[in-house]
Amino acid sequence: MVDATFLALSVLTIGSAIAALELRSLIYGSIALMGALGGVAGFFLLLDSPFVAMFQIAVYVGSIAVLILFTVMLVRRELIFIKVEDPKRRYAGIGLMLVLMVGLGALIIDSGLKSVTTDEPPVDFRLIGEDFLTYYWPALVLMALILAGSVTGALVLARREDVADEQRAD
Amino acid sequence: MLQMSNELIDFFIVSIALLGIGIYGLSVKRNAIRMLFAVEIIINAANLNLVAFARFLPHSGGQTLALFSIAIAAAEVAVGLALIIVAYRMYKNVDIAEFRSLKG
Numbered sequence: 379m380v381d382a383t384f385l386a387l388s389v390l391t392i393g394s395a396i397a398a399l400e401l402r403s404l405i406y407g408s409i410a411l412m413g414a415l416g417g418v419a420g421f422f423l424l425l426d427s428p429f430v431a432m433f434q435i436a437v438y439v440g441s442i443a444v445l446i447l448f449t450v451m452l453v454r455r456e457l458i459f460i461k462v463e464d465p466k467r468r469y470a471g472i473g474l475m476l477v478l479m480v481g482l483g484a485l486i487i488d489s490g491l492k493s494v495t496t497d498e499p500p501v502d503f504r505l506i507g508e509d510f511l512t513y514y515w516p517a518l519v520l521m522a523l524i525l526a527g528s529v530t531g532a533l534v535l536a537r538r539e540d541v542a543d544e545q546r547a548d
Numbered sequence: 549m550l551q552m553s554n555e556l557i558d559f560f561i562v563s564i565a566l567l568g569i570g571i572y573g574l575s576v577k578r579n580a581i582r583m584l585f586a587v588e589i590i591i592n593a594a595n596l597n598l599v600a601f602a603r604f605l606p607h608s609g610g611q612t613l614a615l616f617s618i619a620i621a622a623a624e625v626a627v628g629l630a631l632i633i634v635a636y637r638m639y640k641n642v643d644i645a646e647f648r649s650l651k652g
Contacts, residue, residue: 380553380554380555380558381553381554384554384558388562388565391562391566392562392565392566392569395566395569395570395589396569398585398589399569399572399573399577399582399585399586399589404579404581404582407582407585408581408585411585411588411589414566414589414592415588415592418566418592418595418596421559421562421596421599422596422599424554425559425599425600425602425603426603427599427602427603427611427614429611429615430595430599430611430614430615430618433615433618434595434618437618437619437621437622438588438592438618438621438622441622442588442621442622442625445625445626445629446581446584446585446625446629449581449629449632449633450581452633452636453581453636453642454640457641457642462578462579462643462645463576463577463578467575467576468576470575470576471572471575471576472572472576474571474572474575475568475569475571475572476568478564478567478568478571479564479565479568482564482567482568483561483564486557486560486561486564487557491556491557491560492555492557493555493557494555494556494557494604495555495556495604496603496604496606498606499606500603500606501602501603501606501607501608501611503611505608506608506611506612506615509608509609509612510612510615514612514616517616521616521619521620524620524623525619525622525623528623528624528626528627529623529626531627531630532626532627532629532630533630535627535630535631535633535634536630536633536634538634
């Protein structure tokens with residue numbers, strides 16, 4: 379059986395995820411996205427992974443959400459509130475979502491994973507640091523290079539001066 | 549908390565719900581920033597699965613992989629937002645149906 383904390387966290391996470399996509403204003407949407415990502419951090423705490431939870435809060439709720447908020451503020455005011463969508467496409471999307479959820483849910487409930495619990499103590503997070511520096515060190519270096527490259531690339535892209543001249547003629 | 553009262557499958561169900569919401573957002577929304585939100589929600593669903601498996605095995609590999617995944621997602625969002633800003637400056641819009649200079 380689930381406990382009350384789990385229920386509250388799932389309501390917060392799923393509700394905020396829906397709100398992030400459906401709220402009219404993109405600013406409130408990005409704040410709701412922060413709520414959903416914070417809820418996932420709460421799940422990580424429930425799963426006895428405090429290190430991943432702190433990383434999630436630092437990276438997602440701390441930096442990504444702020445980055446998104448600043449991008450939203452750079453966009454024109456009318457575009458923040460506008461919602462263009464095809465109602466037929468919307469119903470198709472809801473149908474796809476329900477089919478996916480029911481299908482995957484039935485698959486998982488039918489599988490042998492049902493009622494798996496554990497009595498074993500959680501993994502010590504010091505092991506993760508050791509893993510990073512011993513077994514995974516090439517991946518760690520590669521990840522650092524990818525991060526540096528992507529941030530440099532993002533800066534170069536966002537600072538391009540010639541973009542405004544390439545507007546469509548029509 | 550040594551004794552877990554929650555089962556593995558509970559975390560899965562939350563994860564499936566997040567995945568469904570993310571796919572709905574990706575297929576219905578035309579606003580590029582909202583599509584980025586949907587991608588973030590899907591990545592978080594995957595991370596939740598990784599950490600849940602890591603807890604119930606128990607093995608530290610899942611947590612390590614989740615940390616890598618979070619870091620790569622941060623890089624992806626930085627590049628994605630930069631692309632959205634460039635597209636916005638070109639078309640003065642964030643509607644992906646308006647981005648059509650690659651269209652033949």
